[in-house]
Amino acid sequence: MKTSIIILTYNKLDYTIQCIESIRLYTSPGTYEIIIVDNNSTDGTRDWLEQQDDVISILNENNMGFPRGCNQGIDIASGTNILLLNNDVIVTENWLDNMLNCLYSSNKVGAVSCVTNSCTYLQEIPVDYTDLESMQAFASQYNSKSNPSAWEERLKLIGFCMLIKKSVVDQIGLLDEVFSPGNYEDDDYSTRIRMAGYKLLLCRDTFIHHYGSTSFKENRRYFDLLNRNKKKFIDKWGFNPNKAFYFNPDMVELIDMPIDAEFKLLEVNCGCGGTLLKIKEKFMNSKLYGIEINENAANLSAMVAKRVQADLHFNLSCPEQSFDYIIISDSLQRFYDPNQIVSTMKRYLTPKGKLLMSVPNVMHHSVIKGLLDGEWTYGEYGAMDIDNLRFFTLKEIYKMLLENGYSNLSIIGQNNGTFANPEWVHNLSGVIDKELIPQLDAFQYLVSASNNELGTVIDEIRVASELSIDCLTKLDDFHFDEIFNNIQLVVGADEEALQLLNKIGSWYFEKGDYKRVLPFFQKGLEINSTDTDTLYNVSYFLMFIGETEIATNYIRQLHEVDQNAFNDLLMVLADFKKDAQNV
Structure with a gap:
């Protein structure tokens, strides 16, 4: 040969x-x-x-x-x-x-x-x-x-x-x-x-x-x-090869499954199927599906994955709760209504399914510097892609996902090899919050969001009048920050959020899950440091677990805020001390 x-x-x-x-x-x-x-x-x-x-x-x-x-x-x-x-x-x-x-x-x-x-x-x-x-x-x-x-x-x-x-x-x-x-x-x-x-x-x-x-x-x-x-x-x-041939290996790394696992995955705007091809290579037992509006690109992606049809509102030609993963890779910003897409996709995820996305960051230093220099230069990639209809910051990504009931959010900034000039950043630091400075180097964000109904669980707790072990068990899978973010979305007003934090913290105390109690009371004090119920609860809890010195500080604050509540607490603590001595 x-x-x-x-x-x-x-x-x-x-x-x-x-x-x-x-x-x-x-x-x-x-x-x-x-x-x-x-x-x-x-x-x-x-x-x-x-x-x-x-x-x-x-x-x-x-x-x-x-x-x-x-x-x-x-x-x-x-x-x-x-x-x-x-x-x-x-x-x-x-x-x-x-x-x-x-x-x-x-x-x-x-x-x-x-x-x-x-x-x-x-x-x-x-x-x-x-x-x-x-x-x-x-x-x-x-x-x-x-x-x-x-x-x-x-x-x-x-x-x-x-x-x-x-x-x-x-x-x-x-x-x-x-x-x-x-x-x-x-x-x-x-x-x-x-x-x-x-x-x-x-x-x-x-x-x-x-x-x-x-x-x-x-x-x-x-x-x-x-x-x-x-x-x-x-x-x-009939298609742009730079975009239709694009594949994102980072999406593959976000799939948290054993390599021999069987699962169903859908990619929205899959192009010619490059990312799906990478997924199939790693997860041989995966069942892959793709949505692609361009017929010519879809013909090529059909060699890799089954095609799913979608109408103008992205209602899909498949049953709801069909997919363990849905990927929107570098295309969310091209939709007229990204919020609707994220909301609709949630219906097609299994109860424990995940939405994976890569989203360009409009706060990247190249964009901000261009704007400050009076320029708005379009290209084919990132936040300045000429096909983009919407623009995202880290805060807006979090907001969109939380408002649509996603949880277990993981959002990681990726750099494209260029970093903001330190002198330029120093000058800018006088204008924007210092906590936002790291976002200037994020070219895009890799997003993983779970379909767990945290917002629904919180709403259920809000209206419940008695301790619900089932509700608390559902909360156990979530980090406190996620729970609090969803509390803010569900109840809105600080006063109601404060009541809910005390309610959940007290319920965890009754359940005996002491390690999860204190963050709820502490967050309540951040909202209102003079709230009587919260001061009462945190004082009693700290005394109960033996943190007497710290508890004493809160008891003094309670005395200054509400004499009656202070007297009630002393009586309860006295009874608690007698019980402890009897034991």
């Missing part, structure tokens, strides 16, 4: 020489052919190629672009595999053998790629080498053996190193030259391979070095080219 390695060149002879020499050194002789298509280099590349006996060269008189050049190479290739390889790559030990093992692991695999030090779409891994010698030592260990557990299915593969079965190329055709001179042709080709029924796998057991876009980076019109070819992709496929 022979692999045709097709490399395009346009100047950068030094990179080409390193690339070819590494292929010769680290690839078994007789298993490959090298085809170089040169797009009219002027730096001596053509003269050097003519001297290479083991290289098949196509010397173009004009720059034909990447897709057209690759097609020229494919046209004359004699191998059973086609490998599209950038010339700014240095290959490594076992590189091709490992990828071939992956490519031929199943008839369903159409193309594979590898990881590197410089690449987009999370094909990059961290490295610590400082020169090519240490790079090869790193790669030798990394590529030491083929490892099927390190193969990862992907929606697309980046074209710097893409190994494809020739039979697949014959079936789907050549690269689409509409994407000349380059960019998004690999997105397009990946999509065509998957639409033909094949899988794309990333070999995380294989590493090669990539200098990274040495030609395009020097082109001042690079970003214009990106936008132009992105539009061509959208015109052809």
Whole structure:
């Protein structure tokens, strides 16, 4: 079996020489052919190629672009595999053998790629080498053996190193030259391979070095080219690949289940199914569902998960309480009424289900600084995504979830690698609350919220006239801060919240769960430090558990506030002391 390695060149002879020499050194002789298509280099590349006996060269008189050049190479290739390889790559030990093992692991695999030090779409891994010698030592260990557990299915593969079965190329055709001179042709080709029924796998057991876009980076019109070819992709496929191919591995880490667990999960606005693909890879027994309005993207996500239909109000074509998890990843801000979406999704969660979200932070320093500089720059990501209809701060996320009856809230700020300038933060600290300063570095928030009906339980306690062990048992699963936040939402007024705090604290005392008593009384004193009932309760409780010195301070305060209550307490404490002596 022979692999045709097709490399395009346009100047950068030094990179080409390193690339070819590494292929010769680290690839078994007789298993490959090298085809170089040169797009009219002027730096001596053509003269050097003519001297290479083991290289098949196509010397173009004009720059034909990447897709057209690759097609020229494919046209004359004699191998059973086609490998599209950038010339700014240095290959490594076992590189091709490992990828071939992956490519031929199943008839369903159409193309594979590898990881590197410089690449987009999370094909990059961290490295610590400082020169090519240490790079090869790193790669030798990394590529030491083929490892099927390190193969990862992907929606697309980046074209710097893409190994494809020739039979697949014959079936789907050549690269689409509409994407000349380059960019998004690999997105397009990946999509065509998957639409033909094949899988794309990333070999995380294989590493090669990539200098990274040495030609395009020097082109001042690079970003214009990106936008132009992105539009061509959208015109052809009907969706934005930057968003539809997006996947969020952090969402996978929020799923608190054993890897062999059976559960049902729904993703809202799932795109082409990238995140669902990651979930399926980790949780093989999971049953996955997706909502995607864009029909073209939905056709691709249907290869990963079952499609769920939703009407304009997001009523779903499935029974309520169907899902253990619902994911809204980086799309809540694109809804006209996010509050309604969060509320509606709650109906479709199981009683112990969880809502998982990633939400961009409009308080990120880049947004605040832009506003203070008089700028409002739209992009494709984060709080300034051009498709955003709503904007969120940490406080607003908490408020929305609590008002809709979610609990066990975990909201973690994530940084995108940029931090606010300390001097700028110092100047700003005189304007905003110091407690808000850390929020400036949160690019987005990862959210996990449970469907436990804490608000309903609190409302039940509020109207109950007698001790309810059942209600208190339901509260046991929640942290005090969550309980108090929900008390505020349920009752609103401080006076009623104060009564409820005393009620719950007293009930826990009667139940004998002493460790949960004091926070309720303390919070009550924060609301009103002179409230008679709270001072009475906290004084008695502290005396009961033997904290006499602390209790005495509260008793003195009670004496100042209400003489009658003070006298009553003394009588009760006297009886309590007699009982204790009798025991």
